[in-house]
Amino acid sequence: MKLGLVVDLDTCVGCHGCATACKQWNTSGTIGPLSDKDPYGKDPNGAWLNRIRTYEVGDTPNSKTVHMPMSCMHCEEAACVTVCPTGASYKRAEDGIVLVDQDKCMGCNLCAWACPYGARELDPAEGTMKKCTLCVDRIYDQKLPEDERQPACVLTCPTKSRVFGDFDDPTSEVSQLVRDRGGKQLMPELGYNPVNTYLPPRNKPAVEVHEVSSIKQSVKTWVNKMIAR
């Protein structure tokens, strides 16, 4: 199995719902707490496993606002695991999820340096590295109804922009989406081979375009007008 997420950049509205749901679930999950330093003060700082950034792509008037939620990509070539001196970071052989053993981490930051996607954040209170677990404590929970065995971010997304699944299974929804929509990896040139894939916005005109009139169209318009009278 190769579990991961597909993120649809066409439909994401940048509401930060995924980040909030993630924080809520994981702060009391297996790697919790996700601490904050000075959360209600002037300069709050805390560990989040999801970050949503907003970009302007293209030049006006043909530009588009793209919201890009980012969490751990669960890379196939996970350098964060390779560099870890304590063995706290590991990649599960059975499903490819990259996790941090909170009891082993010494907080040296080297894995965060090795990660090109900014997926790892040091917990300001615990002093250990925190990262997306793909809600490993939800997706295998037999006590949950089957349709709820999904990461918190996927369940909460109001526009269904996040899809969870097995990339090794060619018939899974994620594999089909990647095929149909031309899914892209981020920064593929570094060779980490990230599992999470991003679906680019669909090709459609940014604003309504004035159609050039043809003979057929003008005849049709004329007939419609005549019948209406």
Added chain:
Amino acid sequence: MHPAFSVLVFTVLSGAGYGLILLMVLGHLIGLGELQDRNLLLSGGVLSLVLISTGLMASTLHLANPKNAWRAFSRFKTSWLSREAVFAILFYPFVILYLAGIWSMGAQLSAIFATAGIISAALALVTLFCTSMIYASLKTIRQWNNALTPVNYLVLGIMSGSLLLLAVQSLVAGSVSQQLQQSAMALLVLGVAVKAIYFFWIGKPSGSTIKTATGFTQASVRLLDQGHSSNGFLNNEFGYSVAANKLLRIRLIMLAVAFVLPLLLLLTANSLLLLIAALITLAGLLAERWLFFAEARHVVRLFHGDQRV
């Protein structure tokens, strides 16, 4: 990259300590006349142990959860940090054996103690190399991910060690060794050359851009919003920025303090000035290490709006 002061102190001091013991053991065992002296070898050995141990202790200060530091020996197969930790500890018994030999029988060592000396010199070199590979192995930081990084660490470590060795030799013996003085000067010239090559090399643009980072390779991409109201871990760690003109000024000051000034002081061949030369080289190398971090630009910066790194 945010320069953590403890890491700067660690790499400079332990680098100088490893350089010192490496050169001293080699010079002693190949029979360099000025180094066949019990007091000199003991002073040099103890100084290098103090430098290395201070550095290693400083390095644990940047850990956010140091109670797990002992686990750092467990991933020798994959992690350069783990390798560094293992070799740094392995170094101690051999160097202590070597120094114990000198303590008991002076400069004329028996084969066992001489072998321990050779092994400790080799381990010093290997540890220094492992330290450099921690940085050189990170594909996310172009300014580090190249062969110049290990060359930089090895040459500057050995260079600062040679200045310390010369200072110790002249203070203990009361006269300056010509050979040590000339090799220190040659290493200073080599060091400044290595640094100059590095500065020219990192001036070149790299492959990753904000376009490859976001996947929109055929359009211009600009950051509108980072998505948080105040700086987080990523901003503090990777967003460290210094104005280009300030960096240039610090580069020039660093080159003067770490290389040019010591070279001029070395020409005087005065014991006290040689000691001062060694100390200001260490100060200059602290600035060099600070620049090594401040000028390194992590690819996460692309997601935070930088067009290129």
